[in-house]
Amino acid sequence: MRTLKELKERVRRFIDDVAIPLESLDIERDVDALDDIARTLRRQAREAGIYGPQLPREYGGLALPWLACAELFEESARSLLGPIALNCAPPDQPNALLLDLLASPAQRAQFLEPIARSEKRACFAMTEPAPGAGSDPSMLQTTARRKHGKWVLNGHKKFISGGIKADIAIVPARTEEGVTLFVFETATPGYRVVRDIPMVTGYQIGGHAEILLEDCELADDAVLGVVGKGLAHIQLRLEPARLSHCMRFIGRARRAMDIAQGYVNERVSFGARLAEQQQVQAMVADSHIDLHASRLLTLHCAALMDEGKSVKHHSSMAKVFVSEAVGRVADRAMQMCGALGISEDAAISAIWREMRPFRIYDGANEVHRSALARRILDRNISP
Ligand SMILES: Cc1cc2nc3c(=O)[nH]c(=O)nc-3n(C[C@H](O)[C@H](O)[C@H](O)COP(=O)(O)OP(=O)(O)OC[C@H]3O[C@@H](n4cnc5c(N)ncnc54)[C@H](O)[C@@H]3O)c2cc1C
Structure with a gap:
């Protein structure tokens, strides 16, 4: 068992020797290049024993408490590529955490495991253009209506980090019972990425997407957590x-x-x-x-x-x-x-x-x- 001091030193060396030298204007806003570099860096981070400080051990992470994560996240983030390398960058760091807390066993296998193992990535799509949800989540306009035993989602999302080429989406939608979270594959018909919205920032895996949900049909097993408790x-x-x-x-x-x-x-x-x-x-x-x-x-x-x-x-x-x-x-x-x-x-x-x-x-x-x-x-x- 390595001490936190040893882990921190490993992260420090990895950031200085491996991550910082790979930073470049050429990849900063290139979703495919960032995905490629993430794959390479994550393999190297695993070999260095520093992958996934916050992730469950069963998926290759270190399962450290928050206080230890604070030190390692800080150390890793000295490089613009550091948190990506350790798979502790947003949006998948909080996405995995949410799934770990709420997912059913089947959802864990289908969504949490591939995210934690870095085989797939997800986005969390809450924000909408006016008059939809921004600072005020109660303004959520996206709906999920029941039809022939399915949920049918319709809505418009904006500024969704990681949304370009994400494999998985977590989407809050308004149902009769209240706001409900849904988790599903982005290959589901009716889910459409419109564009990557240019922002002042770079180094965001999957950019910042504008997304349309047009009669996107989901089964009951797409509900994450409890209906109405979103x-x-x-x-x-x-x-x-x-x-x-x-x-x-x-x-x-x-x-x-x-x-x-x-x-x-x-x-x-x-x-x-x-x-x-x-x-x-x-x-x-x-x-x-x-x-x-x-x-x-x-x-x-x-x-x-x-x-x-x-x-x-x-x-x-x-x-x-x-x-x-x-x-x-x-x-x-x-x-x-x-x-x-x-x-x-x-x-x-x-x-x-x-x-x-x-x-x-x-x-x-x-x-x-x-x-x-x-x-x-x-x-x-x-x-
Ligand atoms: C880089 C980036 C990444 C993002 N990634 C995601 C993502 O992955 N998923 C997602 O769902 N969303 C994402 N967002 C959207 C983000 O969550 C929203 O920008 C945020 O919730 C604010 O909503 P809004 O932009 O609609 O601002 P608005 O709600 O229109 O507010 C505009 C401004 O009004 C002021 N304001 C608002 N309410 C009050 C108040 N009560 N009192 C005083 N002043 C107020 C604030 O200054 C605020 O900045 C991202 C945004 C950025 C910039």
Whole structure:
């Protein structure tokens, strides 16, 4: 049994020696190239004994608790390809978690096992164009109606990470009993990917899809969990998903600072190294304060998850703080590197682009702030 320290060191070496050298503008937005590279990297990660820190052992994962995952996710995410390599990247990391919690034995075999073994990949298709579900899930327009013993799904989904060439879809739809989750093969007639929506970010396995569901017929065994309990089920995915993003983005922001620190230690301006300029030093110090505070909030929330406690409140606080803090860190790293930071010659620009959407997905920060304030004011919750 390897210690966490040993595992972390293995991940660190793998990221530096294997993943970072493969980062390239040529593959950043190429779904097929990313799938190819994922296959290669995952084989190498298995050989290195670091594949799937969060995944069940029966499927080749390490089944580590959240606190240990926090350290490994952070370490892996120093590379834009790292979480992909370890199969702890979204959307399949939270998809597998949801399936592990809700899937029937047959669904485990059909969907969870191939995702965990990295033979197939899935998307989670919730968001819809207006007037459908966005920040407010109660606006869900996609319907699942019963007809001749089948469920018939109709709807329109947008911005679905991993949706291009996904094999499996998890789709919330409105039924008479309330919102219900469905899991099925995307080869099902009536399921159609319209396009890959260009976003500011790259390195997303399966891009960001727009999807149409047109009389998509599913049998009863496509229901994931309990009919009508979809909104509660979605929370099981969302809370750990947003905390896992915090874990990974701390690693990304660290990488940006590593590059920036290397730069200011070498670069001379006005007769002194940039590292000797107080305003540069302040950017370094503030960034490390942001990273440390982010890590503490994340680790505390991970510890609560390991204790089986609800993290609704704490994961919201962590998500808001970390998404803004890592954005500040990437922005300072960019500033410290001058034109190099803006260019594609350094990874900082890709990292900076990746940080921005985190304030919108997994619940927009404004929505989290308003939910936090309501809970605090209504129930007089103390820190
Ligand atoms: C990179 C990326 C990947 C994504 N991947 C997926 C995916 O895999 N699956 C999926 O289903 N969805 C995905 N999404 C969509 C994401 O979940 C939504 O963007 C998010 O839920 C917000 O919905 P919306 O974009 O419709 O914004 P809207 O609901 O239109 O809100 C727009 C803005 O209004 C403000 N706002 C909203 N409500 C409030 C409020 N109550 N108080 C104050 N301000 C408010 C916020 O600033 C918000 O950003 C992804 C989005 C991005 C950017």
